[in-house]
Amino acid sequence: MRIAFYAPLKSPNHPVASGDRQMARMLVKALRSYGHNVEIVSELRGFLREPVQENFDALRTKAQQEIARLSELWARDGQPDLWFSYHPYYKAPDLIGPELASTFTIPYVTAEASYSNRRNSGLWAETQALVAQSVEQAALNICFTHRDRQGLAEAIPNAALGMLAPFIDTSAFLKTPPRSAPARLVTVAMMRPGDKLASYGMLAKALGLIGHLPWTLSVVGDGPAREDVTALFAGLPAERIEWLGAIEPAAVPEFLYGGGIYVWPGFGEAYGVAYLEAQAAGLPVVAQDIAGVPEVVRHGETGFLTPPGDVSAFAAAIERLLTREDERAALSQAARRFVLDERSLDTAATRLADLLAKVASS
Structure with a gap:
């Protein structure tokens, strides 16, 4: 046609x-x-x-x-x-x-x-x-x-x-097997007022509750609320957080392959293409059970979906994946299969x- x-x-x-x-x-x-x-x-x-x-x-x-x-x-x-x-x-x-x-x-x-x-x-x-x-x-x-x-x-x-x-177009993920960097948390999100800023705020609060664990966070994203976003993380150790700014879409798969867990609360997400990309790279997801997120993340199978607005539950889900390597590995494999086979x-x-x-x- x-x-x-x-x-x-x-x-x-x-x-x-x-x-x-x-x-x-x-x-x-x-x-x-x-x-x-x-x-x-x-x-x-x-x-x-x-x-x-x-x-x-x-x-x-x-x-x-x-x-x-x-x-x-x-x-x-x-x-x-x-x-x-x-x-x-x-x-x-x-x-x-x-x-x-x-x-x-x-x-x-x-x-x-x-x-x-x-x-x-x-x-x-x-x-x-x-x-x-x-x-x-x-x-x-x-x-x-x-x-x-x-x-x-x-x-x-x-x-x-x-x-x-x-x-998503999974072609960039097919030839590269997942790598293991379980303590490296990653996220890809624009920095703008509203739902995006609210998600960054919730993520910062959650990480503040698990400072006793040896995690690092790498963030890809930029936008008009960049200063507001970085201010939200000011109370966390600066050496633990890597701000990469905006990168070309073609570079996103390689970035995701360097991570261990994808963390993004997801306020207002219609569904979130980035969740699918992360899972294709073998990253289990921690997000909220909110908006369209359950359409792209399977709770207990490819990641964890926590109650909306519950910072403690969100932090606990991250801690669970950081401290239970066998479970994280199982979710990693299931996440990759889910996207490559079905999405x-x-x-x-x-x-x-x-x-x-x-x-x-x-």
């Missing part, structure tokens, strides 16, 4: 790395691996940081310009077979695809769309209504988590829903192809 791909939150070509950009790129790669002709049809970023009407009006004007441009292009060169919209939600609704799909009578598909009743106020109520309309129009809405599926099903009962488990790009591509084949034949 010829697929028009659009990510209103962040284009796969966006210069700033993030989990959203990474998943957009992997979806494109998965679609192309099955022979689909995938074109990223617009670079317009439909993200609204705050509910400001003036900004939204300007965005809608730009979206209409994109609709006009693509309409002219398709009328001249032929239309695609399907529109694929990645991650439309209240802060980044798809303002282009639904109208074009309707005008050119092609299937409209979303992946990782979400809906939250808590956001139905002010301008967000308007943008969520647009998301709901696009989800209802869609021939298929591909959900990555059961939480998102439930949210869509409750808000839009007529929505056509399918499941695709979060996945690879090849597995996801097959599932995605099956889902889209049903859309094409309907």
Whole structure:
């Protein structure tokens, strides 16, 4: 199929790395691996940081310009077979695809769309209504988590829903066996206000409770809250913490292979691609049983998920893996098998192809 791909939150070509950009790129790669002709049809970023009407009006004007441009292009060169919209939600609704799909009578598909009743106020109520309309129009809405599926099903009962488990490109992890550095804790996370800063804060508090153990922590990440993040760890021995800043995505696997346990509380995580990457490198995970994290970490099998907000429990889970080598090794092996066998790009591509084949034949 010829697929028009659009990510209103962040284009796969966006210069700033993030989990959203990474998943957009992997979806494109998965679609192309099955022979689909995938074109990223617009670079317009439909993200609204705050509910400001003036900004939204300007965005809608730009979206209409994109609709006009693509309409002219398709009328001249032929239309695609399907529109694929990645991650439309209240802060980044798809303002282009639904109208074009309707005008050119092609299937409209979303992946990782979400809906939250808590956001139905002010301008967000308007943008969520647009998301709901696009989800209802869609021939298929591909959900990555059961939480998102439930949210869509409750808000839009007529929505056509399918499941695709979060996945990563495991090719960088296949040839290198796990290495053992059990006392080296590692994490990969952006440094920004909100949930990320809250997770760093919880991690710092937890490490403060296990100072009697010989751990070190290596952190990959940077961002506008860097000074706030480092201040949270000021009470811990500086020689135990290594701040590596931002690194290229291609360097992340080698970094993870140098660790022993992946530690990240995960406030607000949709699911967390980094958890899958860590497990692919053979690192058991310590995280919270919160948001979408249980979709990518199996409690007691590939890591430990602790009660939300319970710093003592989080610290105890880290201590358990630091002091029980046999258990840590067993979880390490299970974590690697889980991702390589069940969450690879090849597995996801097959599932995605099956889902889209049903859309094409309907």
